[in-house]
Amino acid sequence: MATSAAPASGTTPLPVLVGKSEIKPTWCPGCGDFGVIAAIEMALKRLKIPPYNIVLVSGIGCSSNLPHFLNTYGFHGIHGRxxxxxxxxxxxxxxxxxxxxxxxxxxxxxxxGHFVHAMRRNVKLTYVTMDNEVYGLTTGQASPTTMMGAKTKSTPSGVIEHPLNPIALAIASGATYVARGFSGDVKQMADLIAGAIQHQGFAFVDAFSPCVTYNKLNTFDWFRQRVYKLDSAGHDPTDINQAFARAQEWGDKLPTGLFYKTDRPTYEDLEEVLQAGPAVKQPAGLVGKESILDEFL
Amino acid sequence: MPEISVRTGGAAGDGIASVGEVLGKSLSRLGLHVFGLNAYQSVIRGGHVWFQARASSDPIHSQGDNCDVLLALNKETAQIHFASMNAGSTVVYDPEKFDLADGELPVGTKKLAVPTLEIARKYSNQSILQNAAGMGATAFLAGIPFPVLQKALADSFGRKKGDIADWNIGAAGAGYQFAEAHSGANDHAVKPVGEPKLLMTGNQAIALGAAAAGCKFLAQYPMTPASTILHWLAAHSHQLGIVVKQAEDEIAVVNMAIGASYAGVRSMCATSGGGFALMVEGIGMAGMTETPLVVVESQRSGPSTGLPTKTEQGDLNMMLGAGQGEFPRAILAPSDAGEAFRMTVKAFQLAEDWQTPIIVASDFHLSESIMTVERDELPFPGPIPSLYQVQPNGSEYKRYAYTDSGVSPRALPGQPGLQFKAGSDEHDERGRLISDVLSGIPIWVAERTKMMDKRMRKLEGLRAAGPAPALDGPADAPLTFVAWGSTIGAVRDATNLLRVKGVSTNLLRIPQVYPLATSQLVPLLSQAQKTLLVEANFSGQLGHLIRAETGIALPNRFLKYDGEPFTPMEIAQKALEVLNNGH
Structure with missing residues (x-):
């Protein structure tokens, strides 16, 4: 099977910093996602993680196209998975x-469903959601975070469901780093994402990332008038009760920053098999383990 | 006797399966070929469950038809299974539990009254010990030396030593001695024939095959009859260095397995039809991203949740059609434990060589029955090579490069300089999407066709690389059975029954159900005088596939969808009808 390319020529490419790929973002001009990708790039450069040691993973949606726009490994899979x-x-x-x-x-x-379970496992991941309160790529239907009463293509008389609270859900589900950023403040978001990448556990950063095409309610201006920073409001992110209380704030005041942070062993810390190193680097197969058959005698 | 079938029946919670497994283990340790069928319902207590352990000095491939010893733990068992008692067979029962008048017994059968409850009370007030006493009596009738039974029973308690194990062994011994003293001439007994044989379920063989093939990651969600793959690998996870994950649902399962494979380990997921239905979109993604993936689909009776603990081969159409659009896949269908092991190994090899999903199609009957297997039927592959296939060489890396085989060199995340994106959207050779801004532009329209052609070339590779169809038996036989999967076992036994009657038949086995090796299949089918398609489904799904791919119709069909496995005698009977009247 001719699957092997030519052997290494001896000139291994030097590790470089994360940067943009040759693919230009396909987002609408002014999209909030430009702020998020700038923050991710800034955080990765600051942490000097080589791009080949990074995998960006996404599902489907405007924001899920993000992995293509940076020079890392990436897996752009199916919707929601x-x-x-x-x-x-x-x-x-x-x-x-x-x-x-x-x-x-x-x-x-x-x-x-996967969101809840990944958090309770405390898998060491950074999960950045570009939360624009609308379905953009499918041209403007209500999303789980669309506000009550909002009129969209799928809710012409206004949404009659209470919006999901991602921050409260994350804290309740066992995420060990829970933060909120805003595309209008790239520096703060980069700090939050850098903290998330360094965090040993499931780190969730919900980013207010306005959709300039399909959400005429939750606009940049709408957010700008409401956001305030938790770290300048005396919030203690190690206190889960304070975190829950701040997570309930919605309306005139929208807190951004780090809601909650705690230390708990990761899934990878507790999975016995991984204590011998990454599975991909471990031996495989049953050679030398023939005695495994004895139990069937 | 060269062969014996021992059947045990009672209510769920009576420990019927344990009795059957201990008897089966005892018989396999005498060097006999064994096949054990566990017939149960989707309840934890109550109902009617039974287990048939069949053993023979000659190879056997199914549970057979009837029994020679029936251990009836309740009256219902006696009533249900009287019809399946061979001439000269014995029913073992406890008159303290129910009466059995001589007139009730089938003609030509005997009864042996064993005081199982009285024996049980000597050890403990746990009436479950009655089944140990009954098992002891049954083992005597089967010709199992007591030390062999005692060892098998002790082993079944594993690390659970102490009173409970001692009580069971004591009760079994008392039952054994009682039968020895009261049964008169014992004409059922089998003779030891050689060294102990390996005894395992189809699912254990699949799990073992995965481990031997270098699997490092299994994700699964519990679903009968696939769950015991999860159980075996979870129990051996640390010993074998395999990460085993019970996920939140089968959608997570398939996506986790794909993620692990993308990152460079051999990975597998296992389920039954309902879970497979949830995996369908993920399987298509494995096809599109060209990520190796092994999926075990152990079928049970459908549609919908169907008969959870009963067998069927009704999911072939779903496996063939799983996923939107078209992508290369293969479906391997093992027929017994040895094949389940080897085909699982093969599935990993095909998945890796062709970078696409490979389905191992099992079913309840194969997955949960126990059967003996010879050591040389389980060849362990040699050292498993690393999955790192490509090194940076300074030139531009194309993850999805066009090749003659359709297979492109695969880099793994972590390798410097080879960064690429795996996308479930259509993409070019370098993994750049052509789904959004580029779709519809003429050069990219052409690119789409080239990329589809590249992927689909792998289907032709799989057609040649998989296990080939095979004809067993005399080539000039007047009747050719056509079968796949676990059904093959009962067909093999049927051909033996027919041969004894002087009727010559042969068997065309189709181990790789898709893609069919038509260049080998067409001559084999064309040479057949008459054919009989045997499938456990309503519509003859393999027959439809064969006709679609070869143009050859198989007019004589024996289709069964009552949830019960085929028995050799009913197949032999059908064959005689076809030979006399069929097309």
């Missing part, structure tokens, strides 16, 4: 930095 793919990657090779990106529909709608 980015987290299980990312977990599988971690359990095969936990030396990789795995960053999952996606939208509110992908993560909190079709993917909500």
């Amino acid at each position: 980015s987290l299980p793919v990312a977990e599988g990657i971690r359990w095969a090779n936990h030396e990789l930095n795995v960053i999952v990106t996606g939208g509110d529909g992908d993560g909190f709608g079709i993917g909500a």
Whole structure:
């Protein structure tokens, strides 16, 4: 089977910093996602993680196109299933930095079940959601975070469901790093994402990332008038009760920053098999283990 | 006697399966060929469950038809299974539990009254010990030396030593001695014939095959009859260095397995039809991203949740059609434990060589029956090579490069300089999407066709690389059975029954159900005088596939969809009808 390319020529490419790929973002001009990708790139450069040790994983949606726009490894899978793919990657090779990106529909709608379980496992991942309170790529239907009363193509009389609270859900589900950023403040978001990547456990960063085409309610201006920073408001992110209380704030005041952070062993710390190193680097097969058959005699 | 079948029946919770497994293990340790069928219902207590352990000095491939010893733990068992008692057979029962008048017994059968409850009370007030006493009596009638039974029973308690194991062995011994003293001439007994044989379920063989093939990651969600793959690999996870994950659902399962494979380990997921239905979109993604994946689909009776603990081969159409669009896949269908092991190994090899999903199609009957297997039927592959296939060489890396075989060199995340994106959207040779801004532009329209052609070339590779169809038996036989999967076992036994009657038949086995090796299949089918398709489904799904791929119709069909496995006698009977009247 001719699957092997030519052997290494001896000139291994030098590790370089994360940067943009040759693919230009396909987002609408002014999209909030430009702020998020800038923050991710900034954080990765600051942490000097080589791009070949990073896997960006996503599902489907405007924001899920993000992995194509940076020069890392990437897996752009099906709708709502980015987290299980990312977990599988971690359990095969936990030396990789795995960053999952996606939208509110992908993560909190079709993917909500995986969201909850990945957090309770405390898999070491960074999960950045570009939360624009609408389905953009499918041209403007209600999402799980669309506000009550909002009129969309699928809710012409206004949404009659209470919106999902990603921050409160993350804290309740066992995420060990829970933060919120805003595309209008790239520096803060880069700090939050850098913290998330360094965190030993499941790190969730929900990013307000306005859709300039299909959401005329939750605009940049709308967010700008409401956001305030938790770290300048005396919030203690080690206090889960304070974190829950801040997570309930919605309306005139929208907190951003680090809601909650705690230390708990990761899934990879507790999985016995991985104590011998990444699965991908371990021996495989039954050669030398023939005695396994004795139990069937 | 060269052969014996021992049947045990009672209510769920009576420990019927344990009795059957201990008797089966005892018989396989005498060097006999064994096949054990566990017939149970989707309840934890109550209902009617039974287990048939069949053993022979000659190879056997199914549970057979009738029994020679029936251990009836309740009256219902006696009533249900009287019809399946061979001439000269014995029913073992406890008159303290129910009466059995001589007039109730089938003509030509005997009864042996054993005080199982009285024996049980000597050890403990746990009436479950009655089955140990009954098992002891049954073992005597089967010709199992007591030390062999005692060892098998002790082993079944594993690390659980102490009173409970001692009580069971004591009760079994008392039952054994009682039968020895009261049964008169024992004409059922089998003779030891050689060294102990390996005894395992189809699922254990699949799990073992996965381990031997270098599997490092299994994801699974519990579902009968696939769950025991999860159980065996979870129990051996640390010993074998295999990460085993019970996930939140089968959608997570398949996506985790794909993620692990993308990152460079051999990975597998296992389920039954309902879970497979949830995996379908993920399987298509493995095809599109060209990620190796092994999926075990152990079928049970459908549609929907169907008969959870009963067998069927009704999911072939779903496996063939799983996933939107078209992508290369193969479906391997093992017929017994040895094949289950070897085909699982083969599935990993095909998945890796052709970078696409490979399905191992089992079913309840194969997955949960126990059967003996020879050591040389389980060849362990040599050292498993690393999956790192490509090194940076300074030139531009194309993950999806066009090749003659359709297979492109695979880099793994972590390798410097080879970064690429695996996308479930259509993409070019370098993994760049052509689904969004580029779709519809003429050069990219052409690119789409080239990329589809590249992927689909792998289907032709798989057609040649998989296990070939095979004809067993005399080539000039007047009747050719056509079968796949676990059904093959009962067909083999039927051909033996027919041969004894002087009727010559042969068997065309189709181990790789898809893609069919038509260049080998067509001559084999064309040479057949008459054919009889045997499938456990309503519509003859393999027959439809064969006709679609070869144009050859198989007019004589024996289709069964009552949830019960085929028996040799009913197949032999059908064959005689076809020979007399069929097309």
